Amino acid sequence: xxxxxxxxxxxxxxxxxxxxxxxxxxxxxxxxxxxxxxxxxxxxxxxxxxxxxxxxxxxxxxxxxxxxxxxxxxxxxxxxxxxxxxxxxxxxxxxxxxxxxxxxxxxxxxxxxxxxxxxxxxxxxxxxxxxxxxxxxxxxxxxxxxxxxxxxxxxxxxxxxxxxxxxxxxxxxxxxxxxxxxxxxxxxxxxxxxxxxxxxxxxxxxxxxxxxxxxxxxxxxxxxxxxxxxxxxxxxxxxxxxxxxxxxxxxxxxxxxxxxxxxxxxxxxxxxxxxxxxxxxxxxxxxxxxxxxxxxxxxxxxxxxxxxxxxxxxxxxxxxxxxxxxxxxxxxxxxxxxxxxxxxxxxxxxxxxxxxxxxxxxxxxxxxxxxxxxxxxxxxxxxxx
Amino acid sequence: xxxxxxxxxxxxxxxxxxxxxxxxxxxxxxxxxxxxxxxxxxxxxxxxxxxxxxxxxxxxxxxxxxxxxxxxxxxxxxxxxxxxxxxxxxxxxxxxxxxxxxxxxxxxxxxxxxxxxxxxxxxxxxxxxxxxxxxxxxxxxxxxxxxxxxxxxxxxxxxxxxxxxxxxxxxxxxxxxxxxxxxxxxxxxxxxxxxxxxxxxxxxxxxxxxxxxxxxxxxxxxxxxxxxxxxxxxxxxxxxxxxxxxxxxxxxxxxxxxxxxxxxxxxxxxxxxxxxxxxxxxxxxxxxxxxxxxxxxxxxxxxxxxxxxxxxxxxxxxxxxxxxxxxxxxxxxxxxxxxxxxxxxxxxxxxxxxxxxxxxxxxxxxxxxxxxxxxxxxxxxxxxxxxxxxxxx
Numbered sequence: 001x002x003x004x005x006x007x008x009x010x011x012x013x014x015x016x017x018x019x020x021x022x023x024x025x026x027x028x029x030x031x032x033x034x035x036x037x038x039x040x041x042x043x044x045x046x047x048x049x050x051x052x053x054x055x056x057x058x059x060x061x062x063x064x065x066x067x068x069x070x071x072x073x074x075x076x077x078x079x080x081x082x083x084x085x086x087x088x089x090x091x092x093x094x095x096x097x098x099x100x101x102x103x104x105x106x107x108x109x110x111x112x113x114x115x116x117x118x119x120x121x122x123x124x125x126x127x128x129x130x131x132x133x134x135x136x137x138x139x140x141x142x143x144x145x146x147x148x149x150x151x152x153x154x155x156x157x158x159x160x161x162x163x164x165x166x167x168x169x170x171x172x173x174x175x176x177x178x179x180x181x182x183x184x185x186x187x188x189x190x191x192x193x194x195x196x197x198x199x200x201x202x203x204x205x206x207x208x209x210x211x212x213x214x215x216x217x218x219x220x221x222x223x224x225x226x227x228x229x230x231x232x233x234x235x236x237x238x239x240x241x242x243x244x245x246x247x248x249x250x251x252x253x254x255x256x257x258x259x260x261x262x263x264x265x266x267x268x269x270x271x272x273x274x275x276x277x278x279x280x281x282x283x284x285x286x287x288x289x290x291x292x293x294x295x296x297x298x299x300x301x302x303x304x305x306x307x308x309x310x311x312x313x314x315x316x317x318x319x320x321x322x323x324x325x326x327x328x329x330x331x332x333x334x335x336x337x338x339x340x341x342x343x344x345x346x347x348x349x350x351x352x353x354x355x356x357x358x359x360x361x362x363x364x365x366x367x368x369x370x371x372x373x374x375x376x377x378x379x380x381x382x383x384x385x
Numbered sequence: 386x387x388x389x390x391x392x393x394x395x396x397x398x399x400x401x402x403x404x405x406x407x408x409x410x411x412x413x414x415x416x417x418x419x420x421x422x423x424x425x426x427x428x429x430x431x432x433x434x435x436x437x438x439x440x441x442x443x444x445x446x447x448x449x450x451x452x453x454x455x456x457x458x459x460x461x462x463x464x465x466x467x468x469x470x471x472x473x474x475x476x477x478x479x480x481x482x483x484x485x486x487x488x489x490x491x492x493x494x495x496x497x498x499x500x501x502x503x504x505x506x507x508x509x510x511x512x513x514x515x516x517x518x519x520x521x522x523x524x525x526x527x528x529x530x531x532x533x534x535x536x537x538x539x540x541x542x543x544x545x546x547x548x549x550x551x552x553x554x555x556x557x558x559x560x561x562x563x564x565x566x567x568x569x570x571x572x573x574x575x576x577x578x579x580x581x582x583x584x585x586x587x588x589x590x591x592x593x594x595x596x597x598x599x600x601x602x603x604x605x606x607x608x609x610x611x612x613x614x615x616x617x618x619x620x621x622x623x624x625x626x627x628x629x630x631x632x633x634x635x636x637x638x639x640x641x642x643x644x645x646x647x648x649x650x651x652x653x654x655x656x657x658x659x660x661x662x663x664x665x666x667x668x669x670x671x672x673x674x675x676x677x678x679x680x681x682x683x684x685x686x687x688x689x690x691x692x693x694x695x696x697x698x699x700x701x702x703x704x705x706x707x708x709x710x711x712x713x714x715x716x717x718x719x720x721x722x723x724x725x726x727x728x729x730x731x732x733x734x735x736x737x738x739x740x741x742x743x744x745x746x747x748x749x750x751x752x753x754x755x756x757x758x759x760x761x762x763x764x765x766x767x768x769x770x771x772x773x774x775x776x777x778x
Contacts, residue, residue, distance in 0.1 A: 001494045023526070045388035053457055054450045060519035061449060064767045067633045074647065075388065076655070077633035079477045079523075083457040089474060093486070100492035101397060104390050117661050125404065127456040220390065238493070241463045241473035255419070259470055266496065373460035 004098040005231035006091075006383065007225035008037030008217035009344040014332030015181045015210040016115045022057045022068025026111040029213035030071050030338075033107065033297050036049045037217055037227050043219075047072035049079045050090030050110035052063075052335040052372070055124035071110045083128075084372025085239070086110060086341020087214075088379040092237040094181075094218045094379075097203045099234075104220045111213035112334035121209045128344065128374060137208035142206070146198040148251045148375060149288045153200065155252040158288075160200055162306045164191035166287035167204050169309065172332025175315055176356040179341075181332040182208055206375070207285045207316035210332035214224035214340035216347065235365075236268030246374055257296035257371060257378035263296075264367075264380040273298045278363035279349055280320065281342035283371040284327040293369055294322065297380070321359040324349060343381060350385040393553035393659055400491045401616035401623035402608055402739050402775070403498075404434025408726050409604025410733070411573045412508065419453075419506040422605040424465040430607040431467075434619055441609070442496035446475045447503040447728045451516050454509065458583045466502055466607075472492035473557060479503075479675035481731030481761045484608065491612050498615060501608040505726035507601035512589025520766055526638055534598070534767045538590025540643050541680045545592070547644035548687065548697030552592050555679040556583035557701045559596055561714050565708055566722025568749040571723045573602050583679075597679040602724020606732035608739075624739045627774045628757070629664070632656030634768035641768055646681075648770035649688040649760065656758075656772040658689075665690045670754045671712065671741065675762035675770070676719040685760060686714065687770070708749065716741065716749050723744065731761035735773055742777040 010032025020028070026049070034040060049070045051062050059065045063079025070077070080088050082216055087110045095107035114121040122140040153163065165188060174183035186204065194204040224231040240260040242249055243310045261273070269274045282293035291305035299320065300308050308314050314322035325331055325342060325345035327339045346366035348354040365384045386578065406429030417425065431437065446462045455461065459475030476483040480503030489498035510516065519534040545552065557580065566575030578596070586596040599672045616623040628650035635641050653665070662668045669691060676682035683697035691712060692700055700706050706714040715722055717737035726733050738757040740746045756776045763769040 025626055030774065046391070055456050057525060058519070060451045061477075061767060063762075064520065064633065064636050064763070064769060065522070067769075068637060072633050072649065073635045076631050076652075078482050078631070080474055080486070081457070081477050082459055082474050092473070096486065096489045096493055099494075100489035102489065102492070104388075124456060127454075128460065131454065174767060190763045226461065239469060239472050239474060241460075241468065243464050243469045245464065256470060260472075277477055355489050373457055376460060376463075 002099045002101050003221040004095050005024055006216050006217050006234065006347050007219045007224055007227045007231050008033045009347045010036055011179055011214035011344055012212045014210045014212035018115065022066060022111050022113045025113060025211065025213040026066050026069040026109050029215035030107055030109050033215040033217050034188060035120045037166060037216060039227065041071040044071060044105050044107050046076040046097050046106050048090060048094045048097060048106060048108045050081065050086040050336045052081055052083055052086045052112060053124060055127060056112060056114045056121055057118055066111060071107055076342055080378045082372055082379060084335050084371040085282055085377040085379040086229045086336035086372060088343065088368055088370040088381050090336065090340055091191060091216065091343050091381045092155050092239060092379060094232050095219035095237055097217050098220050104223050106133060106218045109213060109215040110340040112337050113211045114209040115211050122246060122281045124185055125246035142198040142201055143193050143288055143373065148202045149286060150200055151251040154291050156303045156307055160192045161188050163205065163288045163291060164188045165309045166284065166290045167191045167329055169286060169315060170327040170329040173324055176328025177326045177331055180326050181210060182330050183326060184375060199284065205287045207328035210334040212332065212334040214337045214341065214344055216343055219355045222344055230385065232383050232385050233349050234381060236264035238263030239379040241373065242376040244374055244376060251273045254292060254296045254371065255371065257293055260380045261376035264382050266341050272296045277365050277367045278320065279324065279346065279359055279366045281325065281345055281368040282322065283331050283339065283369055284323055285333055287329060288324060289371065290327065293371065295348065297367065316359050324359050335356060342368040346383050350383060388600050389655060391452045392529060398492055399613040399625055400488050400610055400626045401613065403611045403616050403620040404430045404435055404436065404609030405621050405736055405739055406430030406605045407604060407736055410571055410602040410726060412600060412602055412724060414508060414603040418500040420465045423502060423504055426607040427466045427606040428711050430609050434609045436609060439476055439477050440498060441470040441500045442498050443490055445483045445487040447473055447478060449477055449728055451519065452510065452727050462502065466500065470602025479731040479761050479763050479771060480606065480729050481735065481773060484731065484735060484773060485631060485771065486529040487610050487687055488626055488629060491610060497612045499610045501610065503732045504605035505729045506603050508603050517765055523754045526573055532595065534563040534590045536638065536766050537678050538593045541593050542680065543643040544680055544684050549695045552685055553580060553671040554698030554702050555597060555683065556580050558676065558679045558682045559583045559721055561701065561707055562719040562721040565749065569723065570716050572718045572722045575718060575767050579607055583776065593617065599677045599720035599725035602726055604726055604729060606729050606736050622743050622777060624775050624777055627776050628656035628660030629773050631771035646684050646688045646770065647684050648768050649762065652770050653689045656774050660774045666692065668756060669758045670713055670756050671716060671751055672760065673717060673737045674714060675730065676715055676762040677762065677764050678726055679721065681762065682719065683715065689760060713751055716751060731771060732760035734761055739774050742775060
């Protein structure tokens with residue numbers, strides 16, 4: 001199998017970007033990623049774009065629309081989507097382009113501009129439900145997430161205070177992230193006393209919608225060391241989709257994430273994830289999701305994720321830092337871009353370039369994961385230096 | 386110009402199409418939902434390849450949210466493909482992009498059998514022009530509130546002016562493709578027409594008339610791809626992928642090349658390089674190329690290097706591209722004859738090339754064909770295209 005390295009990364013600030021079009025956001029991220037490894041768009045063989053929902057930007061065929069801003073003009077260009085899992089999948093799709101042996105250098109960019117969806121992007125989520133059975137109920141995403149959160153907390157015996165620990169940790173971590181929009185010093189009381197949106201989901205349990213883009217540059221083995229001294233290798237990739245009929249799934253445990261993780265671990269030759277993965281960026285659009293995903297990624301035993309968080313194992317100075325970037329809860333959640341941000345973070349952490357966010361102990365292996373579609377998709381990437 | 390890595394084509398693993406299945410194609414399909422359509426096609430593909438869902442390593446689908454009427458439309462795909470709790474992803478592009486993604490995934494060595502699915506349920510769409518208009522730039526172009534066919538009219542004008550081909554020669558393409566479709570039991574829009582019918586049909590955007598435009602169809606196409614060793618065990622007549630190429634020019638109406646199809650030229654150069662084809666005119670025996678508008682077939686022939694610039698119209702009017710001509714183009718009837726399948730257009734093209742190379746094309750079977758080319762263009766208002774070259778040996 002051809003090895004593929006991440007050699008550059010870049011991202012825009014995540015915040016409402018009323019002044020920029022989606023194309024410009026994509027351009028900004030790609031330019032930063034290319035600059036970081038001293039390449040120009042002329043060196044790039046192909047471009048891969050990820051973007052979750054056309055409704056947010058309000059553009060049909062969003063891939064085509066983004067193609068020139070992403071640097072894909074007059075180049076092989078493809079767009080893919082797996083809902084919220086799109087970001088990490090972007091990296092996998094880019095990996096395919098290079099690992100297949102067809103290209104040497106591939107730019108991967110993910111962009112989402114949610115603020116143009118008025119009055120609130122939650123309105124667009126109504127259109128992810130079944131046209132006949134569910135849409136007439138006028139649902140948004142929180143309604144279904146509340147069911148999952150409740151089921152997960154009840155199964156594992158967690159309280160609102162337990163899951164609030166994640167919000168406190170991640171929003172605290174984000175204080176050091178220059179692109180973050182929601183860094184804050186909070187206490188568990190702040191979180192559980194915030195407004196209830198859809199029980200048991202509190203306002204501070206949720207990551208905020210945002211605008212932004214993030215990009216990485218991938219290179220083949222023969223070129224990676226010519227571009228940089230510190231390439232970060234993509235060692236494992238995995239993705240998995242469960243049934244669309246969410247009523248027939250186990251809402252407490254995302255088996256699809258476990259399957260995706262096992263696929264990636266097998267490729268990376270990882271037998272004991274808890275020992276071999278040093279740093280993780282699981283998907284945390286809601287605080288309970290980080291805990292649930294850690295368990296499904298086999299990074300925590302089932303029902304033990306809260307204990308790890310409470311003990312500080314997952315803090316930035318802990319044994320296994322989880323979401324040292326601040327995650328979606330802290331940095332913001334422009335859906336597909338947020339998950340590429342996680343790949344960027346692992347890249348910077350493994351290279352020791354994370355600045356104030358740098359975790360101690362010289363981590364060698366990192367994992368990024370995203371979750372998406374109708375709560376049915378898991379995508380996992382394992383990076384090693 | 387072509388960014389392919391050195392040595393591609395020599396070192397690349399071989400991948401073949403081992404199973405095909407489709408449902409349709411008809412202008413309406415009230416008897417099935419789009420999920421049932423996918424189920425039907427997938428079942429046929431499994432049967433064709435002699436496989437079960439558990440034998441497939443990964444699934445790739447193609448679709449656009451706004452054509453499905455569903456945000457995150459990829460979430461609906463796993464169940465009816467037999468892909469629940471399996472690796473599945475969606476390419477928001479033409480089926481040929483999805484096909485190429487599956488091909489690349491097999492080349493990486495992580496998977497050895499992949500399934501590709503794409504579908505069209507265009508009859509469910511009541512405001513297709515308005516949806517297409519939403520693909521225009523929201524700031525510069527959308528406020529003009531034009532029907533997007535104006536782009537095709539402008540482009541046709543420019544193309545005819547630059548290449549020297551004539552309006553009548555474009556009409557000849559419609560006559561040929563609708564005639565070819567009469568022999569194709571899957572085609573929904575076959576007809577016996579003459580030049581006058583097309584020239585006198587309702588004007589849409591000068592010089593484009595209504596019969597120059599491919600009418601929409603419903604249908605679904607599924608392929609199963611496998612790496613060489615597996616393909617030889619699975620199939621008596623695997624159809625080998627010799628080369629692939631794809632390209633996007635620019636979404637901007639202001640900056641694109643209106644006379645030529647840049648993406649087609651670039652994508653085909655990439656595919657020819659991979660397939661090590663130096664003289665496409667000589668080596669390609671037949672081609673299924675995008676003919677969403679009549680002039681597009683001529684333009685694409687020229688940019689695929691299947692003839693010289695300005696020669697395509699002559700070849701069409703002399704009958705060289707007819708079913709029994711020297712270079713049969715769109716023996717299936719193309720999208721003009723079969724119908725425009727939106728994202729599945731690329732799949733329709735590959736489907737026909739595979740059927741011809743297998744010798745299963747029935748009444749429209751071409752004689753002694755070994756190497757065929759499938760090409761697609763994503764339709765208005767895009768400048769994205771892809772090429773796949775297939776052979777049966």
